[in-house]
Amino acid sequence: MRLRSLRIVLLLAVLAVPAAAQEKFTNLKVLPQDIPPQQLHQTMDGFTRALGVRCIHCHVGQEGKPFKHEDFALDDKPAKLKAREMMRMVSDINNKYLANLPDRSSSPVKVECITCHRGVTQPRQLHDVLDATYDGGGIDSTVARYQALRAKYYGRAAYDFGEVPLTLVADHARTAGHAADAERLLAMNVDANPTSDFARRQSRAPRSRARSASRAGTRAPRRCARSATATATRSCPRTCSTTSATSCSAPARSRRRSTSCA
Numbered sequence: 001m002r003l004r005s006l007r008i009v010l011l012l013a014v015l016a017v018p019a020a021a022q023e024k025f026t027n028l029k030v031l032p033q034d035i036p037p038q039q040l041h042q043t044m045d046g047f048t049r050a051l052g053v054r055c056i057h058c059h060v061g062q063e064g065k066p067f068k069h070e071d072f073a074l075d076d077k078p079a080k081l082k083a084r085e086m087m088r089m090v091s092d093i094n095n096k097y098l099a100n101l102p103d104r105s106s107s108p109v110k111v112e113c114i115t116c117h118r119g120v121t122q123p124r125q126l127h128d129v130l131d132a133t134y135d136g137g138g139i140d141s142t143v144a145r146y147q148a149l150r151a152k153y154y155g156r157a158a159y160d161f162g163e164v165p166l167t168l169v170a171d172h173a174r175t176a177g178h179a180a181d182a183e184r185l186l187a188m189n190v191d192a193n194p195t196s197d198f199a200r201r202q203s204r205a206p207r208s209r210a211r212s213a214s215r216a217g218t219r220a221p222r223r224c225a226r227s228a229t230a231t232a233t234r235s236c237p238r239t240c241s242t243t244s245a246t247s248c249s250a251p252a253r254s255r256r257r258s259t260s261c262a
């Protein structure tokens, strides 16, 4: 008898768990009011992954301390308000704009938080982050920032650590009149991308190579042909070395240099 009542107590306890955990949400303005708790938590987990943050980025609370359930309903943090706008925006992108695309793929691509955020709160390109660092703190800060970001994010979707972004930052420095800084960035690009011919060519380049790169995309030969015809011939010869120097309508001076850049 005693064993039986113990069993009943245990059974009741088991039944009581989901009942007690059945959360009531009191401040949902975008998600459906009757959203199952499990689905809400999956959504929230998705937010944390997409932005590379923890719950307290958006919710009131203290790191390492248990949350009070009712605190989740508070709208005290700007990030939570922004996140709500983002939810509306994402819903519009999917339901208003993408849904109206003609001839859409039969397994339509859905925009999600991570589509833009890629694991960071501010979905900026690497060169934009570094340009801003350069303007605010100069070359040493920029180098340090690059290395810190690379140490933290290499191998993730957050930033492109390939051969192109540092050439754009070098161009930014050069445009600001700091050729030596540009060279340092291009040399760092070679160190960071040791197998990249592109990085190596950029690094040896005397002038405005990065700018022609940024204009024309990422493939060296095509960039070459376009920069040769459309812009300064001085940026042509070395970039042309992989194709043929004849695709550059370069004047004599440049052609002379082109022979040395194979």
Ligand code: HEC
Residues within 6 Å of the ligand: 024, 025, 026, 027, 028, 029, 030, 031, 032, 040, 044, 045, 047, 048, 051, 053, 054, 055, 056, 057, 058, 059, 072, 073, 079, 080, 081, 083, 084
């Ligand atoms: C990027 C910001 C963001 C992050 C990170 C985030 N949340 Fe939320 N959370 C929201 C927003 C926005 C709402 C309100 C949604 C709405 O209005 O429909 C919300 C609502 C909730 C609610 C419902 C509160 C109520 O009663 O109305 C709970 C519970 C919750 N979040 C838990 C979590 C947990 C747990 C985490 C961490 C795993 C988390 N959230 C991470 C933005 C965030």
Ligand code: HEC
Residues within 6 Å of the ligand: 047, 051, 079, 080, 082, 083, 086, 087, 090, 111, 112, 113, 114, 115, 116, 117, 121, 122, 123
């Ligand atoms: C179409 C691209 C895009 C998508 C998709 C997107 N975001 Fe954003 N998000 C941005 C941009 C751009 C900013 C920076 C806005 C600004 O200038 O302050 C931003 C900023 C934010 C911020 C403020 C950043 C901070 O420092 O806390 C939060 C929070 C946020 N987004 C949450 C979300 C959530 C949650 C989703 C998915 C529901 C989402 N975003 C989807 C582009 C996007």
